[in-house]
Amino acid sequence: MARRAGLTANAPRPLLPPDLWPAYRLRWMRRRLLLRALRKRRQLTPVIDRTDAIQPGAILMFLCVRNEAVRLPFFLQHHRALGVDHVIAVDNGSTDGTAQILADAPDVSVWRTDASYRLSRFGLDWITWLMIQHGHGHWCLTLDADELFVYPNWQTRPLPALTDWLDRSGRASMGALMLDMYPEGALEDVPYIAGTDPTQVLTHFDAGNYVIQRQQPMGNLWVQGGPRARKFFAAEPRRAPTLQKVPLVRWNRRYVYVNSTHAALPRHLNDIYDDGECLTGALLHTKFLDGIAERSAEELKRREHFANAALYDDYYRQLIDGATLHTSRSTRYRGWRHLEALGLISRGGWL
Template structure:
């Protein structure tokens, strides 16, 4: 009886804390200030989904990222540049489908950029869906079920599903230079198909409001040795609702209503290329990230992504990744 009372008290405290954080994020998101650099051209067709992204020094990956999402049929991008010094901002200024904002504010003080993301979502996505991704994240779904992202959205709406679960799957052993020189989608797929991924280091966590289990672990957990299991749960695709706000990157949003989900996908994560240590070696950037960049610092200690090869490493196979991920997030593990 006493143990139950203590658990109930702790859960009540967590609920109160989450509510306070939610209202704080709503308030601060609504008052965020971003400077408009340029607006995209008038689109011939208003699609049901837009991409929102925050970037800083992503010149290696931003071209490939835009190429990938354009190949999905997306024609509107809303991007915040947070003080890039490597040519990212200049590149984005030349992209006719990008509405570009900039800010010199602290990424960390903006709740790791989600205040800016929320502001963009509520300004530009009313009546539509948002695909909230980083420049190193490629959104994948089962194309044997849904031929296009628009087919996926139609089915989500038809099944009353207002958000889409797509946990991170880390790829490694690929060339960052090849990513940087991507010209068309076939170039990008050639890079991805040469990559490696872990087959046995992912674990399931607690049950989520959509009925799936959280996904944890992967190669970044191996790199961090005794660090906490990497939280790979993400909801990159969500339907705009007036009271909906991201509260922890795309790992979490509120209010998160319980829904019976029929579909899930994954985000292929291109963080661990062969220039990993160089890309995570700037202390001024790393300290702006979660836990003062502790995980990112452990990544930087790796000489290159070949250090990540492991007995359970396997060459990229998208069908296996989807099947294996679905097995983990639908079944509890010891």
């Protein structure tokens, strides 16, 4: 039998053109992560399930929490006022009354697990399963308990107006910059009272020193900077936390978050910017309330919050020893219009 020119009898034939391989690999990554969530569902035990009350078109919020009793009252109040209709929460072994606060709230459904947060992709396996079950077809806001979602006109235009505009604009997701908030002084010197607005004590943020690049193959934005980068990771800035997130998505049971809410699949969910300006918000990050030293000591021992936990030992030790993030270049928070003027968020075509 004659051989075709340029080919040997045993030469493998390419299964896909080279430009289709990235999409193929992302598809299999998404399927693998969905399968992980299916397996990890057995780690969840319902505490109270009120999801039968979820109505079509309801806006849902998903979160995984551990020992957040101090933050939860205002966190829930803030997002209810925005227009969240129902909260679906995973309590990861809290011991401070967090579970009771959630269970007592009539618009919250709670599941509990004592399994490893790190080995469940930092809670994403549990959240993904619950989003498969309850998030399909809904606009879903996925947050940590130390994040307050804000966006242009948030005080007067609630989430139903925002998501309706996103639907009419053909957008399935919205991005937000995580903005580290901190007090004017040492972190432990400004007491916080549960139920009050944490930005009353976490009054400042960094307005500059942010770097941004687009990562492939998912096309997600990688933003680093802020006070943690300059204070704790100045010598190795590539290790600084990622600040860009995609917290608001019209969910489909085939979607997954890949790394916290920094990136999602399918890839188009990461298209939160285009050639012009797109609507973006901010996550006011309230991590640095008083008590951070005690929490850091616990996390240093547990090693549940980073994949390479040993690399962050110095970060935790500085927080334990006492740290001050405020400098003469810090900027006082004055609301969303100020953030827009600084170029940290954008209203895009949202009026």
